[in-house]
Amino acid sequence: MLDLSLKMLLGDRAKYIMLISGLTFASLLMTEQAAIFCGIMQWSGSTLDNVGAPVWVVDPMVEQINDTEAMRDTDLERVRSVEGVAWAAPFYQGMLRARMPDGSFKFVQLIGLDATTFAGAPREIVQGRLEDLRLPNTVILDEYGAKKLSRDPARPVRVGDTFEINDREARVVGICRSRMSFTGNPYVFSTYHQAVQYAPATRKVMSSVLVGGGEGADAAALARRITAATGLSAYTKSEFLWRTVWWYIRNTGIPVAFGATVMIGFVVGLAISSQTFYAFILENLRNLGAMKAMGAPDGMLARMIMLQTLTVGLIGYGCGVGLASLFGAVVLRKGMPPFFLPWQLPLITLAAVLFICWLAASLGIRKIRSLEPAIVFRG
Amino acid sequence: MLASMKAPFDSTLPFAVRTRGVGKGFGEGESRTEVLKEVDFSARLGELLMLVGPSGCGKTTLLSVIAGTLGADRGEVEVFGAPLHRLDKAAVTAFRAAHIGFIFQQYNLIPTLTCVENVSVPLRIQGHAAGPAERRAAAMLEQVGLGRRGHARPGTLSGGQQQRVAIARALVHEPRLIICDEPTAALDSENGAKVMDLLRGFAARPDRCVIIVTHDNRIFKYADRMTHMEDGRIDRTECAAASARRAEPAALVA
Numbered sequence: 329m330l331d332l333s334l335k336m337l338l339g340d341r342a343k344y345i346m347l348i349s350g351l352t353f354a355s356l357l358m359t360e361q362a363a364i365f366c367g368i369m370q371w372s373g374s375t376l377d378n379v380g381a382p383v384w385v386v387d388p389m390v391e392q393i394n395d396t397e398a399m400r401d402t403d404l405e406r407v408r409s410v411e412g413v414a415w416a417a418p419f420y421q422g423m424l425r426a427r428m429p430d431g432s433f434k435f436v437q438l439i440g441l442d443a444t445t446f447a448g449a450p451r452e453i454v455q456g457r458l459e460d461l462r463l464p465n466t467v468i469l470d471e472y473g474a475k476k477l478s479r480d481p482a483r484p485v486r487v488g489d490t491f492e493i494n495d496r497e498a499r500v501v502g503i504c505r506s507r508m509s510f511t512g513n514p515y516v517f518s519t520y521h522q523a524v525q526y527a528p529a530t531r532k533v534m535s536s537v538l539v540g541g542g543e544g545a546d547a548a549a550l551a552r553r554i555t556a557a558t559g560l561s562a563y564t565k566s567e568f569l570w571r572t573v574w575w576y577i578r579n580t581g582i583p584v585a586f587g588a589t590v591m592i593g594f595v596v597g598l599a600i601s602s603q604t605f606y607a608f609i610l611e612n613l614r615n616l617g618a619m620k621a622m623g624a625p626d627g628m629l630a631r632m633i634m635l636q637t638l639t640v641g642l643i644g645y646g647c648g649v650g651l652a653s654l655f656g657a658v659v660l661r662k663g664m665p666p667f668f669l670p671w672q673l674p675l676i677t678l679a680a681v682l683f684i685c686w687l688a689a690s691l692g693i694r695k696i697r698s699l700e701p702a703i704v705f706r707g
Numbered sequence: 708m709l710a711s712m713k714a715p716f717d718s719t720l721p722f723a724v725r726t727r728g729v730g731k732g733f734g735e736g737e738s739r740t741e742v743l744k745e746v747d748f749s750a751r752l753g754e755l756l757m758l759v760g761p762s763g764c765g766k767t768t769l770l771s772v773i774a775g776t777l778g779a780d781r782g783e784v785e786v787f788g789a790p791l792h793r794l795d796k797a798a799v800t801a802f803r804a805a806h807i808g809f810i811f812q813q814y815n816l817i818p819t820l821t822c823v824e825n826v827s828v829p830l831r832i833q834g835h836a837a838g839p840a841e842r843r844a845a846a847m848l849e850q851v852g853l854g855r856r857g858h859a860r861p862g863t864l865s866g867g868q869q870q871r872v873a874i875a876r877a878l879v880h881e882p883r884l885i886i887c888d889e890p891t892a893a894l895d896s897e898n899g900a901k902v903m904d905l906l907r908g909f910a911a912r913p914d915r916c917v918i919i920v921t922h923d924n925r926i927f928k929y930a931d932r933m934t935h936m937e938d939g940r941i942d943r944t945e946c947a948a949a950s951a952r953r954a955e956p957a958a959l960v961a
């Protein structure tokens with residue numbers, strides 16, 4: 329009987345397409361909006377990804393990676409003295425204004441790295457050499473910055489070009505690949521000492537200390553030891569990322585905005601699918617009543633209805649998640665808007681779609697259970 | 708015509724259906740209406756019995772109670788000796804699937820399935836696999852003269868053809884009791900005669916019983932007996948010849 333139930337469903341083209349469209353729309357909206365939200369959250373911790381240090385030590389007042397509270401230079405030595413610390417390097421980050429040769433200004437995310445170890449240096453240099461950062465007044469720009477800092481889209485910034493940061497020359501000696509920052513400003517890498525020259529003069533300038541343990545060292549245990557010994561906050565990369573993500577969830581309207589859209593997708597999918605499927609059941613009520621009269625038990629009819637809803641649900645889910653992935657593939661190539669589709673997201677969408685199917689099927693099954701087979705004898 | 712070949716009714720045949728003191732009402736309190744009032748009814752094996760009477764007299768309700776699609780409030784209903792009034796819902800459902808075939812006024816064919824698939828439904832309900840069920844369904848359609856329309860959808864057939872598909876569906880699992888609700892009401896006299904010939908030919912066998920609720924006096928001549936209902940009660944049961952004789956002038960007028 330299950331194959332016949334599918335034929336009954338497929339035979340009613342209009343409702344079949346309506347059901348699939350509703351569930352596709354719901355799956356697409358839920359997956360795509362949630363993936364953009366995840367992408368934004370991922371961007372919020374871009375610095376952690378672009379600077380790949382195992383342990384980050386910051387002032388206890390710092391709540392997340394984009395928050396800076398300058399530390400004393402002596403804190404670097406205190407961290408280095410902690411047992412298990414194999415290396416510790418000063419780190420600077422700040423948002424500064426860059427003045428381009430044509431006189432325009434752009435904000436940049438300046439990163440200052442230890443010139444000796446280059447700990448936290450960009451992993452993929454696509455033009456130039458990392459070592460050239462040791463030359464005076466030099467920077468490495470990310471690919472996005474190379475495009476954004478140029479007025480001519482056909483001629484992005486190249487190695488050898490110059491601009492100014494705080495009235496100091498910055499000569500581009502390399503272009504690197506990095507993840508976009510949360511603020512949308514390009515990353516500009518220089519040495520720590522060069523960065524503090526670019527930065528406005530303040531008493532304290534060090535943003536954080538990047539730390540590595542020996543080979544095979546437990547980063548989490550090392551972070552706990554640093555905190556215990558120095559009173560500074562030390563986090564593994566993962567801990568700091570989640571701390572950053574939760575900070576944005578708690579302190580910004582981003583989750584509410586995206587959550588509302590995801591909820592709209594869910595509610596619209598639920599409404600369209602339940603209503604359409606219920607109408608489908610009502611239209612087939614006499615046929616289902618006839619089957620009941622002919623001896624089809626309620627369980628058999630319930631299984632038929634479940635199969636019908638599951639079929640449209642899974643097809644709608646496949647189309648929706650497929651379209652969301654296609655959208656992701658296009659935007660990731662363009663770099664905007666942020667998009668990150670972790671494996672959990674399609675599973676959550678699947679659970680939501682299955683819930684919609686279950687609810688739509690339940691309405692139909694309830695109707696069938698209460699249906700008197702004698703209905704078929706009424707003209 | 709098969710109707711003209713029918714043998715005289717044998718009143719010694721065993722009972723196929725028997726009800727005693729069946730009552731059924733609808734509604735609550737003051738709005739409650741008693742539709743069946745202590746109905747004693749019987750139909751025998753090998754018999755084609757017509758249940759007739761004015762609209763609202765309780766024919767369809769009695770048919771539903773006999774078919775087990777509606778429970779009686781009181782009284783006893785026996786079909787082939789099985790006490791339906793004592794069986795639970797699941798057992799009555801299983802009994803219907805095994806022993807009863809249905810022919811409805813509105814045909815109730817599923818429009819999105821082919822004729823073969825529609826006819827195979829009772830077999831599929833009984834758990835037969837698709838292949839064997841559809842082969843038997845195709846053979847049954849052949850018997851009702853629609854062998855070539857097996858893959859057509861009901862919507863592409865005439866009313867008479869659709870009712871023949873419905874007859875094939877009612878008979879495909881070889882039920883012993885065929886319940887028909889106004890099977891010719893939507894058909895012209897030629898198609899109505901074809902449908903009744905089929906019912907007489909395939910359904911009314913010694914091991915089967917056919918009960919037809921009808922207003923259509925054109926088909927009275929096919930009945931072995933006619934049970935007249937009036938106001939929720941059995942008014943009288945008589946051999947069809949006498950009844951048909953009374954009906955014929957009306958048929959001529961119609």
